Amino acid sequence: xxxxxxxxxxxxxxxxxxxxxxxxxxxxxxxxxxxxxxxxxxxxxxxxxxxxxxxxxxxxxxxxxxxxxxxxxxxxxxxxxxxxxxxxxxxxxxxxxxxxxxxxxxxxxxxxxxxxxxxxxxxxxxxxxxxxxxxxxxxxxxxxxxxxxxxxxxxxxxxxxxxxxxxxxxxxxxxxxxxxxxxxxxxxxxxxxxxxxxxxxxxxxxxxxxxxxxxxxxxxxxxxxxxxxxxxxxxxxxxxxxxxxxxxxxxxxxxxxxxxxxxxxxxxxxxxxxxxxxxxxxxxxxxxxxxxxxxxxxxxxxxxxxxxxxxxxxxxxxxxxxxxxxxxxxxxxxxxxx
Amino acid sequence: xxxxxxxxxxxxxxxxxxxxxxxxxxxxxxxxxxxxxxxxxxxxxxxxxxxxxxxxxxxxxxxxxxxxxxxxxxxxxxxxxxxxxxxxxxxxxxxxxxxxxxxxxxxxxxxxxxxxxxxxxxxxxxxxxxxxxxxxxxxxxxxxxxxxxxxxxxxxxxxxxxxxxxxxxxxxxxxxxxxxxxxxxxxxxxxxxxxxxxxxxxxxxxxxxxxxxxxxxxxxxxxxxxxxxxxxxxxxxxxxxxxxxxxxxxxxx
Ligand SMILES: Nc1ncnc2c1ncn2[C@@H]1O[C@H](COP(=O)(O)OP(=O)(O)OP(=O)(O)O)[C@@H](O)[C@H]1O
Ligand SMILES: [Mg+2]
Numbered sequence: 001x002x003x004x005x006x007x008x009x010x011x012x013x014x015x016x017x018x019x020x021x022x023x024x025x026x027x028x029x030x031x032x033x034x035x036x037x038x039x040x041x042x043x044x045x046x047x048x049x050x051x052x053x054x055x056x057x058x059x060x061x062x063x064x065x066x067x068x069x070x071x072x073x074x075x076x077x078x079x080x081x082x083x084x085x086x087x088x089x090x091x092x093x094x095x096x097x098x099x100x101x102x103x104x105x106x107x108x109x110x111x112x113x114x115x116x117x118x119x120x121x122x123x124x125x126x127x128x129x130x131x132x133x134x135x136x137x138x139x140x141x142x143x144x145x146x147x148x149x150x151x152x153x154x155x156x157x158x159x160x161x162x163x164x165x166x167x168x169x170x171x172x173x174x175x176x177x178x179x180x181x182x183x184x185x186x187x188x189x190x191x192x193x194x195x196x197x198x199x200x201x202x203x204x205x206x207x208x209x210x211x212x213x214x215x216x217x218x219x220x221x222x223x224x225x226x227x228x229x230x231x232x233x234x235x236x237x238x239x240x241x242x243x244x245x246x247x248x249x250x251x252x253x254x255x256x257x258x259x260x261x262x263x264x265x266x267x268x269x270x271x272x273x274x275x276x277x278x279x280x281x282x283x284x285x286x287x288x289x290x291x292x293x294x295x296x297x298x299x300x301x302x303x304x305x306x307x308x309x310x311x312x313x314x315x316x317x318x319x320x321x322x323x324x325x326x327x328x329x330x331x332x333x334x335x336x337x338x
Numbered sequence: 339x340x341x342x343x344x345x346x347x348x349x350x351x352x353x354x355x356x357x358x359x360x361x362x363x364x365x366x367x368x369x370x371x372x373x374x375x376x377x378x379x380x381x382x383x384x385x386x387x388x389x390x391x392x393x394x395x396x397x398x399x400x401x402x403x404x405x406x407x408x409x410x411x412x413x414x415x416x417x418x419x420x421x422x423x424x425x426x427x428x429x430x431x432x433x434x435x436x437x438x439x440x441x442x443x444x445x446x447x448x449x450x451x452x453x454x455x456x457x458x459x460x461x462x463x464x465x466x467x468x469x470x471x472x473x474x475x476x477x478x479x480x481x482x483x484x485x486x487x488x489x490x491x492x493x494x495x496x497x498x499x500x501x502x503x504x505x506x507x508x509x510x511x512x513x514x515x516x517x518x519x520x521x522x523x524x525x526x527x528x529x530x531x532x533x534x535x536x537x538x539x540x541x542x543x544x545x546x547x548x549x550x551x552x553x554x555x556x557x558x559x560x561x562x563x564x565x566x567x568x569x570x571x572x573x574x575x576x577x578x579x580x581x582x583x584x585x586x587x588x589x590x591x
Contacts, residue, residue: 168451175450175457176443176464183426183437190424192408193386193417195441195504204447250428 012163019155027151031223033263034158038165038216040243041255042209045169047241048250049181050205056096056112058236059119060089060210062229064217066129069138069227078141082218089214093207108206116237124229134228141222154223161219162256165212169252172208181205185250213240235288242291246298248305257306266290339364339539340385340508345394347380354380356563357394362508362541367534369554369571370543373583376560378543379421382510386418387411398508413441417506419514421543423493425485425500432481434496435468438503464503471499476525491517495526502533509533511542515549527553551575559583 015034022030039057046052064085071081100111124132141148141157148154172178180201184191188198221227239262247258269290273282298305340362347355355377362368370378383389385396387408396403403411417438426434443464445457472478475495480488488496494517501509515526523546530553534540544550550557551571559567559580567577574580 171453172447172450175453175461176440176445177447177450179429179433179437180440182429182433186426186428187424189388189408190420190426191437192388193412193420193424194437194500195409195412196437197409208447 011166015159015163016156019152019159022155024151027155029263029267031151031154031158033260034155034162035216035220035223036240036243036263037256037259038158038162039213039240040247040259041162041165041169041252042212043240043244044247044249044251044255044258045173045181046205046209047244048248048254049173049178049185050202051185052202052206053109053241054112054206054209055109055234055237055241056116056119057209057213057240058232058234059112059116060093060213061217061220061236062119062123062227062232063089063092063210064214065221065227065232066123066135066217067214068218068221069135070128072139072222073135073137078139078222079143082141082215082222085218085221086211086214089217090207090211093210094203097203097206113234113237116234120229120232130228132229134226134230136226138221138225138227140225141219148222154219158216158219158223161215165215166252166256169212173252177201177204235291238291242295246294246305248307251305251307253310254305254307257310261306262291262294265294339366339399340541341397341400342381342385343395343397345381345384345396346392347377347384347389348392353563355384358560358563358565359394360558360565360568362539364539365534365537366555367530367540367542367553369550369557370541370560371545371547371550371557372560375562377563378560379512380563381560382418382512382541382543385411385510386416412504415441415504415507416510417501417504417508418510419494419497419501419512421512421516423490423497425488425493425496427484427486429485430481431477431483431485431488431496432465432468432472434485435471435499435503436464438500439464439467441504468499468503471502472496474502475499475529476522489517491519491522494518495522498529507539509538509540511540511544513544514542515544515546523549 018030019027039061043054043057046054067088068078068081068085071084072078076084096112096115100108123129129135146153148157173182180191180196183194184196184198184201192198224231243258243262244255245258246262247256248254266287269286270283272278273286302308304311340360342358342360345355345358346353358377358381360368370381372378380389384391387403387406387410391404398411398414398416401414403414406414426437429437443460445454445460449457469478469481472481475498477488477492477495477499480492485493485496494514498511498514511530515523518526527549530540530542534553542550542553554571556569557571557574558565559574559577561583566583567574567580569577
């Protein structure tokens with residue numbers, strides 16, 4: 001308990017420090033990171049703890065964004081819209097999930113991908129969402145007396161949201177429903193025999209991950225002030241899956257780490273690709289290639305993701321220090337006699 | 339307590355279980371024996387809801403449970419220890435037992451996310467109970483080990499602790515003593531006796547005939563998917579059909 005609390009405060013402090021002290025140019029990348037990590041934590045839970053793959057998280061992100069955008073452009077207070085956004089995404093996941101979770105394995109992946117495409121075309125057709133042109137004039141978020149109008153203020157908001165999501169995910173995993181999820185990811189049959197409603201739990205974690213995505217999308221809407229179907233390509237959904245896999249499935253830190261590492265890598269590569277002398281198509285090709293290469297490399301050579309590397313390294317370090325300690329103990333006990 | 343009526347299950351064209359009926363009284367310890375492939379595990383799977391019957395009914399406490407899913411039957415108080423090692427990998431030994439207590443606790447996702455007072459209280463109580471159950475089945479002190487690191491016999495004991503964590507009304511045990519060493523087997527028999535004494539209804543499938551005979555109130559003998567005999571241990575041992583089909587023929591295990 002004590003340890004959990006101090007880790008929580010360290011995390012909170014760390015993210016807030018980043019939001020406070022990063023330079024202007026790095027801030028927008030930081031906001032992107034925090035919003036992405038919120039989504040990938042959910043994806044990591046869904047894939048690692050419930051054994052389901054969703055290629056539709058981008059649609060839930062978009063759902064949250066459009067919910068917040070449409071509500072505020074119709075006069076709803078921003079804070080309320082930001083609360084409704086994750087709920088709307090979670091509800092959409094329930095609607096999609098009820099028939100889908102009856103299917104097993106890769107069906108959910110294909111079906112969520114289809115859901116993403118359908119969602120985009122619906123958004124593109126509806127007038128309330130601004131159609132293909134997009135939704136414009138979303139007011140800046142007001143929280144009481146505070147108006148969030150700078151990139152830095154959105155860095156604070158998104159990092160607070162990330163911390164909240166990490167805490168919620170952690171609490172769930174450490175508790176009764178989390179144990180149920182982890183159990184069913186190991187053996188659905190044995191989990192059902194322990195009275196765990198397997199289908200309902202899968203639906204719940206699917207909906208939870210969608211809620212996280214919806215929250216990130218809601219913040220994104222206020223941050224950008226403008227939304228269009230083109231902001232939520234299918235590649236977005238693929239990115240989340242790659243990030244969660246690279247980071248380490250089933251772990252919360254894996255979701256966060258994966259988002260950070262992949263985003264930084266893509267950022268560096270896109271700067272490289274836009275240097276003079278590179279062909280026009282280089283950025284697009286490089287960004288697709290980097291996801292493909294990362295995914296394949298991780299699956300083949302590092303199935304536990306980056307988190308497993310970190311865990312192995314820290315274990316080795318602790319074993320080495322334990323060995324050193326015991327060597328020191330034996331040598332100090334043998335020296336006097338010898 | 340448990341009533342099975344005319345239960346049949348085919349795989350392909352072959353009956354794994356054919357027109358089986360039995361009635362287990364509250365507090366009874368029922369032994370089920372029969373050669374390999376007799377249909378014992380199939381019978382359990384039909385009772386727990388992991389398989390659907392082709393015909394026949396299962397009643398639990400006078401309620402027809404045929405249409406219920408496996409988790410709903412578990413929720414009503416049917417717990418099972420499977421023949422194979424069906425532990426939850428990637429979780430600790432203690433967490434495996436805590437999953438078993440799912441049935442007796444209430445808090446869901448929202449309360450867990452907010453760490454509500456009830457969720458803390460339940461988790462703490464379940465942790466204590468689970469640690470005590472581990473000690474009971476002889477796994478005390480192993481709670482923090484990854485469950486898959488236990489040898490097979492201990493995984494079986496772990497399953498028993500997990501089943502007991504549900505505080506079931508009916509406990510189904512499919513060859514729980516296989517893989518146990520002689521001393522462990524003795525401890526296991528004592529444990530089953532004390533569970534029976536506490537009023538728990540138990541159905542025990544076991545190849546170790548002497549063990550079943552000493553523990554059971556009544557024994558049902560299955561062969562080729564049918565009940566060929568039923569009665570007290572003494573009656574069953576004298577039954578010519580049983581001697582012919584089962585006890586008489588030397589067995590490998
Ligand atoms: N899923 C299945 N698919 C096809 N056949 C099956 C299946 N499960 C069981 N059977 C068949 O049904 C028959 C009964 O099997 P069951 O596992 O119930 O026997 P058992 O009495 O538990 O045997 P053992 O003592 O070896 O555990 C066997 O002939 C088996 O091959
Ligand atoms: Mg069997």
